Amino acid sequence: MKKYDLMIIGSGPGGLTSAIYAARYNLNFLVIGELEGGAISEAHKICNFPTQNNITGFELTQQMSKHVKELGGEIKSQKVIEIKKINNNFTIKTNKEEYKSKKIILATGRKKQKLNIQGENKFLGKGVxxxxxxxxxxFKDKKVAVIGGGNSAITTALLLAEHAKKVYIIYRKDSFSKSDPAWISQLKKEKKIESIFNSEVSEIYGENSVxxxxxxxxxxxxxxxxxxxxGYVPDETFSKQLGLKTEKGYIVTDKKQKTSIEGVFAVGDITNNSLKQVITxxxxxxxxxxxxxEKLKLEN
Ligand SMILES: Cc1cc2nc3c(=O)[nH]c(=O)nc-3n(C[C@H](O)[C@H](O)[C@H](O)COP(=O)(O)OP(=O)(O)OC[C@H]3O[C@@H](n4cnc5c(N)ncnc54)[C@H](O)[C@@H]3O)c2cc1C
Known part of the structure; x- marks a missing residue:
């Protein structure tokens, strides 16, 4: 079983930045992530990361991964299934291997929330x-709908308008009150997009596709x-396995990113921080x- 001082679970912006710093502290560490780049690799435009006013999420995370690798860090593409704390060490079981580590940083982000309505699962990949x-x-030259009303829904609609013939945004509230004004004003300029407020979808229908x-x-x-x-929901698998303190499913940390369990740190969207963004x-x-x-230095 391979042993590390630190294992970082998650290869999104939080995990990759932890790795850059761990490399510069000369720690014996490994990053494991299912999707290199994490959630931001889905973003087609990032305009608010310092020095970047128009970059795709994919390019931004490619640069972060490259930085980690240039410093000698290793990123493995595996799914972590189980984390256990045994005698002040952690065993981390993935779909391929098992590892031991003195400390862990959880940077596992959050998952997209589902509508849980009829047809959603049936037509996944066939229109959903x-x-x-x-x-x-x-969806080039087709009619599509975006369900939701936050920044993600608006940016999704703007991207779809570049391809589709018509884009509906269906939102259960009466205005885009949670979204950034800059995105709302861009949305208003886009003629292909029609906003439908105070509405909810009850069923997705079709035959072979939507x-x-x-x-x-x-x-x-x-x-x-x-x-x-x-919206999003936190994945509570590891917080439950380790018995971490959570708030609405998000891991509670202090200002040093320590969790309620000694040796476990958590960062980014999986934590109860107030701003779920790349910079945070x-x-x-x-x-x-x-x-x-600092902890490892004290223990050695
Ligand atoms: C469409 C979209 C647009 C966005 N636009 C912006 C923007 O313009 N500006 C901005 O600042 N933010 C934006 N965000 C938010 C930003 O993407 C997140 O805040 C950021 O990615 C959080 O980073 P993270 O490292 O905490 O988690 P994530 O990026 O979610 O990374 C989580 C990592 O953990 C891995 N993981 C999870 N479970 C496991 C497991 N069991 N085993 C192994 N690996 C696992 C995932 O594969 C991934 O690598 C956007 C998000 C989306 C979806």
Whole structure:
């Protein structure tokens, strides 16, 4: 079994920044992540990361991964299944290997929330999508709908408008009150997008693929694609396995990114921080690596 001082679970901005700092502290560490780049690799435009006013999420995370590798860090693409604490050490079981580590940083982000309505699972990949960056291209000149009303829903609609013939945004509230004004003003300029407020989808119907949606007011819309952007939920697998203190499912940390269990740090979107963005995940990643280094120094 391979042994490390530090294992970083998650290869999004939080995990990759932890890795950059861990490398510069000369720690014996490994990064394991299912999707290199994490959630931001889905973003087709990032305009708010310092020095970058127009970069794709994919390019930004490619640069972060390259930085880690140039400093000698290793990133393994595996799914972690189980983490156990045994005698002040951690065993980490993935779908391929088992490892031992003195400390761990959890940077596992969050998952997209589902609508949980009829047809959603049946038409997954046949018109239902959770990633416009991945799938927008397949809806060239077609009618599509985005469900949701936050920044993710608006940016998804803007991306889809570059390909589709018509884009509906269906939102259960009466305005985009949670979104950034800059995105709302861009949305208003886009003629292909129609916002439908105070509406909820009750069913997705079709045959071999999506043919339309039913709304709760009994109206229907004929369309070929549905993009679900109604928010996120934390994955509680590891917080439950380790018995970490959580708040609404998000891991509670202190200012040094320590969790309620000694030796476990958490960063980014999986924590109860107030701003779920790349810049915060990176800042917390740096802090967690620094806290780990300080702890290991004291123990050696
Ligand atoms: C479409 C979209 C647009 C966005 N636009 C912006 C923007 O313009 N600006 C901005 O600042 N932020 C934006 N965000 C938010 C930003 O992406 C997140 O805040 C940021 O990615 C959080 O980083 P993280 O490292 O905490 O988690 P994530 O990026 O979610 O990374 C989580 C990592 O953990 C891995 N993982 C999870 N479970 C396991 C497991 N069991 N085993 C192994 N690996 C696992 C994942 O594969 C991934 O590598 C956007 C997000 C989306 C979805």
């Amino acid at each position: 999508s959770y990633c416009a960056t991945c799938d927008a291209y397949f 043919k339309g949606i039913k709304l709760k007011n009994n109206k229907s819309l004929e369309l070929e694609g549905i993009f679900v952007e109604i 995940a990176c800042g917390e990643g740096a802090t967690a690596a620094s806290s780990t280094y």
